[in-house]
Amino acid sequence: MSDDDFLEELKRDFLNEALFMMEQYEESMLALESSQEPQEHIGRIFRVAHSIKGGAAAVGFEDLSHFAHKAEDLLTLLRVTPEKINTEIITLFLSVGDQFKLRLTQLQTTRDASWDVEDLETQLLKWIKNFQSTEASAVSLADCEVPVSSEAGAEDITNYELLAQLEADIKSTEQAAAKPVVEDFFKPQQIEELKSQQKEATPEVVAQPASVLMEDKVPLIQPKSTTGGPAEGAHKKAVVVENTILKVDSLRVDAVLDVVGEIVVLKNQLLHSDVVSQGENQRLTFIVDQLDKSIRDLYEKTLGIRMTPLRSLFTKLQRTVRDVSVKLDKPVDLQLLGEETEVDRSVFELLGDPLMHMARNAMDHGIESKAERLQNGKPEMAKLTIAAKQVGASVIIEISEDGRGIYRDKVLKKAIEKGLVPAHLKPEELSDDQVYQFLFAPGFSTAEKVTDLSGRGVGLDVVKSNIEKAKGQVRIRSNPGKGSTFEILIPLTTSITDGIVVAISGQRYMIPIHSIREIVQFRDAEVTQVANLGRVLKIRNKLTPVIDFRQTLENSTFLDGKNIKLIEKSDAQKTYIVLELSSGLSALPVDEVLGQSQVVAKPLQVGHPVPEFSGAATLGDGRTILILEPNALAQSKVGAA
């Protein structure tokens, strides 16, 4: 993939994502009008504006980023004083939202249409000034005021840098090989020239100067199209954009999966019905046979819809890191590991924003400036590693850098200042992890200045809320002076589970395959009782504790009166599933191994959580099966002892 195609892909992704986010924006904006608790909605709106600002800057839509920054400024003030919100402000923000949407839609088809938001910007500034003069005491101005002129200047430089970079990219592509060196990108005829030389890759090259020029109030260059109004732009979109990404609510996919699962079950019943299995009607047998194949295919493809490799997320990260690296003049050696790791689509979507924020955060706050690094005896080139791997039932993504690290005292001081430390806790008794968790509190930011990358204290807040939505955790490890590691741990249980079906005490259960190390056989005589702590197995000279789940089940009341036959115990060899747990290896005795299966795990809804089971699923024959959660199983053994 050439760099141009790559950038184009990123831009497309950003536009799709941003348009998707705008739905949230509008929803919250409208909810704000009638809500008693505006704080939550403002927070959401603010995050959308913040994401658009950061995302747009990363892919080079400077005008969008600039405008979003202005909106964000006002939102920052409103966040502190939500009582100030009135209909006029909501109307203003709705128009702002319309402009965002208009621009995003426009950019999907053409990169050289004009966009005039001067009027709205003036209005935003008017409110910001208004609030700042009246509310100076309530808001820490240093945190939210952005000097407009210097900011714009900074963005111009960035833009120029981006262009310079693009120029380099273009030079490296084959079409550009014969092209004369372009000294000044801002000259219209040269853009025209570029356009004619580059084929599909050109639009964004043209778009760059166009957006800059617009800010400078210089007449726009529009090589081909005349200025397209919003309606025209929208109309064009339908024609021009090919290979669109379909954004589907995962609930819909789940609904389809449910139905497909049911079809599989019905198909199996048909397959095993007397009429078909006796094979008297050849035509029927043939049709059912074909149906069987098609339905299997359908089932597999439907399951596959939800799984996505992290690759595309990683490429986005790569680009972001590169841009930030140039912008902040912090050379970095970026390592991406495990991009083939697959995650559930819902997890994938929730991961995008947090990873982006964390990567920016690492670049902006973690890694020091060149001078500071040299002063501390570190190499000028910083190291940033983003690694993903599947461990048991989870995916772990680590973002580590060799930057300045996090100073516990600094964080603690700020947390106390902001009133985040509960009164009953003694600050000095908090663990490092507890202290670091304050970084994720809304509004927390130790950065001294606000940049358009991070530093408003929303980034990590977004990180945490998104990760928690995916039932994951974020942990921070840090070594002051040497660097930090942010670790995201996200479970896979919401998605498809590949597992082995076993029988224990006459019931069938599924054990997730990723927690299985091996399957072994032992006689009862070979199992050693260790005092009253439990039993152990000696597997290749290593003592492995036995999880007596069977005993636990047979002692429990749940099977009473449920007509379950227990398998007779004999002295024959017993099968043990060796499980890989967070605490090490453990062996789970089972009556029988029945086979392997891939299922869609559903939450087990029985009114209260049962930690021993991560969910339930339906097997091909229509029967429901419980999925064991090996870690909790080992715990429950301890509890019963």
Next chain:
Amino acid sequence: MSKIEGGRYLTFMLRDEYYGVPISKVREINQITEITPVPKTPQFVEGVVNLRGKILPVVNLRQKLGFEKVVYNRETCIIVIEAEMGHVGVVVDAVREVVDLKEDQIEVPPNMGDETAMKFLSALGKQEDRVIILLDVDLAFSEDEFTKSMGSFSKSA
């Protein structure tokens, strides 16, 4: 007791008694199928079943109301009810019919002392030849009810 209003009720049998639930709360009626028992759940929870890809908890209403359990037969049904916590399958002896009860046919039940069964009765419906015991679905299948009587893993506990 705000639930006492006229309307259509689905009637079913438990022992020899007629019971009723508002038809608006009934999603569907299924034949009894294989139920997967779940450890650590209250005794009255039979387990879970698959209903077109969804996993539902199944409650044995006899046990829930403190009656003795019986072996399932051809008439045993699972009524899928829309409770606050989601859909719940309810095992009943047999399903009868949908009846239309006018407001004046419904009465607050007299106090009859049996705590377990009485707790979930919202009213009595009177028809010429019989009395229909109307259940308070939201109360009987609230999340609270499940947690309160949560089973344990060990008999001694």
